[in-house]
Amino acid sequence: MAANPVIPALGRRLFLSLAGAGTGVAALTACSGPSTGGNSSTTAADLDFKDVRPAATIDFWSNHPGKSQDVEKAMISKFQEKYPDIKVNLVTAGANYEEIAQKFQTAQAAKSGLPALVVLSDVWWFRYYLNDSIIPLDSLISQLNVPLDDFRTSLVNDYKYDGKQWALPYGRSTPLFYYNKDHFKAAGLPDRAPATWQEFAEWAPKLKAASGAQYAFMHPALAGYAGWTLQNNLWGEGGAWSKDWDITCDSAESVAALQEVQDSVYKDSWAGVSSKDSADDFAAGLASATVSSTGSLIGILKSASFNVGVGFLPGGSKAKTEVCPTGGAGLGIPSGVTREEQLAAAMFLQFVTEPENTAEFSAATGYMPIRKSADMTAVLAKTPQIKTAMDQLAVTRVQDNARAFLPGADQEMAKAAAKILTQKADVKATMTELKTTLEGLYTKDVKPKLKA
Structure with a gap:
């Protein structure tokens, strides 16, 4: 491998972008998930959610990065005030990224018990993609009018591959x-x-x-x-x-x-x-x-x-x-749950990544505010050290x-x-x-x- 790398002299960013242009991914362009949810599980042909009603209940698996359990509970409460017909169950699925990944893999193998939304770390999301375990979010992003251009570019681009968006940033850090x-x-x-x-x-x-x-x-x-x-x-x-x-x-x-x-x-x-x-x-x-x-x-x-x-x-x-x-975690939606659950999960994902909520999450944990428009004035007045982390983002490396x-x-x-x-x-x-x-x-x- 060292003498003859498959993609010579190709940086990660370029590799990702070229893969999206069709230069080099075999068996990865079809995003049909494994058959884990009966006839209602997602396939490549039915990622259109316009006639789908969101599920009444979904599970959100988290390891509470940055000791964020309390702020996660608070965001769920606010979400359910806005969408009283959707209940979000916060599940502690592990103490760290590895434990939550192992639990997710176990559920994938068992073809049961999958969450609708899951925390996935910087070193785990790509294998989920390789295994068709998560869905591309593009159609949901379009339907829900999620403004990708307001996300911090380097953070949201970390989840782009094969021309699609596979997760959105959540607890992102350096x-x-x-x-x-x-x-x-x-x-x-x-x-x-x-x-x-x-x-x-x-x-x-x-x-x-x-x-x-x-x-x-x-x-x-x-x-x-x-x-x-x-x-x-x-x-x-x-x-x-x-x-x-x-x-x-x-x-x-x-x-x-x-x-x-x-x-x-x-x-x-x-x-x-x-x-x-x-x-x-x-x-x-x-x-x-x-x-x-x-x-x-x-x-x-x-x-x-x-x-x-x-x-x-x-x-x-x-x-x-x-x-x-850079590092940390994003949020992805499994392929093996129903479209109803996927839509509800996307609505919750949209909510927790809104500017006000990402500022609140940052204030509670120290993680990066993932939205450019997030008003960090009050947060920085209370915790000015967060600005150092934000400033360092400009000199990070892939x-x-x-x-x-x-x-x-x-x-x-x-x-x-x-x-x-x-x-x-x-x-x-x-x-x-x-x-x-x-x-x-x-x-x-x-x-x-x-x-x-």
């Missing part, structure tokens, strides 16, 4: 650099995020000496999307998990980047690795800084007993900007294909990171092994559904 302002002041450091990881490495001994914290920095829990946040370290040193479909996690640049991360834990001893949630560890004062999702912002501000600072992710020796990935498109790759990246950061494994050998695994995922699960 990683942020969080730091303890009090610790930084005590160490005589500037009140800002470091420009590069090399600069932070110079600051770290001063932080440890002055703050009394166990660590200057807490690496995110490896099971908590290490493949996502480590893209920042890789990109800063000119590395990546992949370049287009060419797996590059074992390149000299990638190995050098991850060696620096390992050295922060073992050789230089200024960083720890969170066992559960680095945001909670940071808020508890165990470390002077961490990297975590913007969706952790409100929780950190509520929990911390110190002044919290936020900043852009640091760059590296090779790149100092555009080293931050995630590597290997993480976003290869089924199961994120878990494999986390396993590799665990070997490097908790077992002190040889970085080059671990990345060589990971490359073999990722190429296997590509060859087995993606390549058969693409054509040159």
Whole structure:
């Protein structure tokens, strides 16, 4: 695969747009869902909803990203005031994106118990598309007059493929650099995020000496999307998990980047690795800084007993900007439920993504306001740190294909990171092994559904 990628020199954005123009997707243009709902389940021929009445009851599966259960309940109440004939059941379908994905896959296999609307993460939606598990939203968007041009372009475009819209953004985020302002002041450091990881490495001994914290920095829990946040370290040193479909996690640049991360834990001893949630560890004062999702912002501000600072992710020796990935989750509609349920789900999806509601969701969680017209004045007056996350969106970078498109790759990246950061494994050998695994995922699960 590395020597002969199926789509050479093709960036993800270009790959998506060309696929929509008919350049390379085999067996993917027909969007007929699996027969999971009897004669009333959706097929490619009946995605016309003009004569459909919305279902009286639908299930909405969520893992409540950013501890959003309360705001989700509030939005459901407001929706049912507007549409009293539609009841939305909020179902806690998992504690994280992986758990909700596994539950959804189980329901797909059983051909029963599917939700009408489901939270799907940045690394799961594409496999649902490959498996015809979700429907394109275009006809529903048209019928309900959803203004796609008012959604933040980079966020809504992440769910475009084969010329269609497969989900709408929901709990969308970037990683942020969080730091303890009090610790930084005590160490005589500037009140800002470091420009590069090399600069932070110079600051770290001063932080440890002055703050009394166990660590200057807490690496995110490896099971908590290490493949996502480590893209920042890789990109800063000119590395990546992949370049287009060419797996590059074992390149000299990638190995050098991850060696620096390992050295922060073992050789230089200024960083720890969170066992559960680095945001909670940071808020508890165990470390002077961490990297975590913007969706952790409100929780950190509520929990911390110190002044919290936020900043852009640091760059590296090779790149100092555009080293931050987007991420988070969208909302999709399964193909195996009735058109009545799909229409009701789309109405609820339209409602929760309206400007007022996305501003409310952002205020409650710290996630990005997904609509351009969302009035964030009151939110920013109360939580000005959210503006840093919004500003960083302008310098984000599309995630590597290997993480976003290869089924199961994120878990494999986390396993590799665990070997490097908790077992002190040889970085080059671990990345060589990971490359073999990722190429296997590509060859087995993606390549058969693409054509040159």
